[in-house]
Amino acid sequence: MDGDDPRARTTPVGGCVRRAEDVLDMQRAARKGGTASLLRWLTVRTGAAVMLVERSGAMASSPPSSLGDAERDLVLRGVREITLRGLKSLATDQDGIACVVLPLDGPPADRAPFLAAVMPRPMPPEVPPLLADATSGLSLCWQMEHTRRQQRLLRIADARTREAVLHLLMNGQTTAARQVAGALGSTLPDVAWVYVIEGPHTLRAAVAGAAAQVVEGAWIVPCPVYADHTMLLAPAGPAPHTGTPPQWTWPHPVADHCWVGVSEAVPLSDIATGYAQAFHALAVARHHDERHSAFAGNPDLTLTLGPAAAAWAEEFLAPLRVHYARRPQDPGSAELLATASSWLSFSSRATAHLKIHRNTLAARLTLVQQLLGIDLGRLADQSALALALRAIAPDTPPRADHHTTGTEESTPSLDELLVLPGVVEWARQRFLPVRAPDVPANIARTLTTWLRLDARIEPTAAALDISASAVRKRLARSETLLRRSLLRPPRAVHDQWLAQRALDLTGSRHPTRP
Secondary structure (H helix, E strand, O other): OOOOOHHOOOOOOOOOOHHHHHEEEEEEHHHHHHHHHHHHHHHHHHHOOOEOOOOOOOOOOOOOOOOOOOHHHHHHHHHHHHHOOOOOOOOEEEEEEEEEEEEEEEEEEEEOEEEEEEOOOOOOOOHHHHHHHHHHHHHHHHHHHHHHHHHHHHHHHHHHHHHHHHHHHOOHHHHHHHHHHHHHHOOOOOOOOOOOOEEHHHHHHHHHHHHHOOOOOEEEEEOOOOOOOEEEEEEEEOOOOOOOOOOOOOOHHHHHHHHEEEEEEEEHHHHHHHHHHHHHHHHHOOOOOOOEEEOOOOHHHHHHHHHHHHHHHHHHHHHHHHOOOOOOOOOOHHHHHHHHHHHHHHHHHHHHHOOOOOHHHHHHHHHHHHHOOOOOOOOHHHHHHHHHHHHHOOOOOOOOOOOOOOOOOOOOHHHHHHHHHHHHHHHHHHHOOOOOOOOHHHHHHHHHHHHOOOOHHHHHHHHHOOHHHHHHHHHHHHHHHOOOOOOOOOOOOOHHHHHHHHHHOOOOOOOOOO
């Protein structure tokens, strides 16, 4: 009987049969669409303007289009009257308008709304009993919907708090992250594997639930940058830790619809590094039938350089690290460093990561360029900044005497660092996979041309006289060979540029497999 006009029936309105049919119709409407569907049914059945109204007078449902100012005033007056006097129902009229107000049932703490109906006088006698019959169904529907809303708000609050903990970890603020996690009743692991799970954003909740079942003690966070990513920190045991991450059997929907990348075991202070590793592993997993890949580690350039990297980075970043905001609303050193790091990792998506407007991001990056004297449109300057930010721990205070001790003269330049023997070998290993004999030569040629042209697709296509689509396909092949993400940030493009620069400076031939 859904969709029938209740007013077209010929059964006597006051008869038991008609009332029973009305109750069945109300149950069907409630099952079909909850409170909204039941309110629409009541509007058609009675011809009145039917609505839910909060105790404050605010509308708890969409107000009917026929509701005028006079009708609204009469409804609000009825709600105030029934609230003040604690009545079970109220019927009133004024200026040719009749109004009925009935409270819905619910726990006192939930403050259930009122059912109100207004229509021209005289109101048919069967309308008030019909509205009274509807209150039980409306009460149940409202309570279920209210509970679902509360649960959703709790899930959102939990996700945002977890995201805040993630931001603290990504910025190296482990103490604060532990404190916030502890307030949630959770403990962060000392050493963790970082997982990035990619799948349809509609499956995020299911992915989180599946991951929670598989990985005991996992810290699960929806990625604040990519809507189709979920991050997971899995305890890896006490440091030092070696070995490979456990091979869990992922349930549906993860196994069937998602790709999984996992980092090496990293200490809590290196979660940002773990995230980048997991992201690179994810780029490889997209091309694997098993949909899963672990990070293929090699020495980090900062470890290869040793203390010389920190000395160079200290000098390179000094103008930024000692910057002081002149006005309270201006960004200070910490904000600029975080902004630069986020932009290098996420490009324009740094706005989502930092929760700032794109104009704010642009202004901060302009200031970073002015302070450091660099051009972030050039891949060379991006790569230098990325290396410098990795070489110094976020909580390391700037050296106070960098202007006065004369150590500038003894600080090596970036090019001097890149020609060190260990760095050259590191660089050769970075290009080894794309220079293998069984790999077409155009793969490496496209990669090196792309790096020399600031990682821009169109200029690379023009230089090689191929289409932009062909450039992307060759770079995607390079991603698979290098086991690193090149096209989607966070990218390994900065390390790859540094490797190429090292080989160019030493005149080394790009390596080939024997």
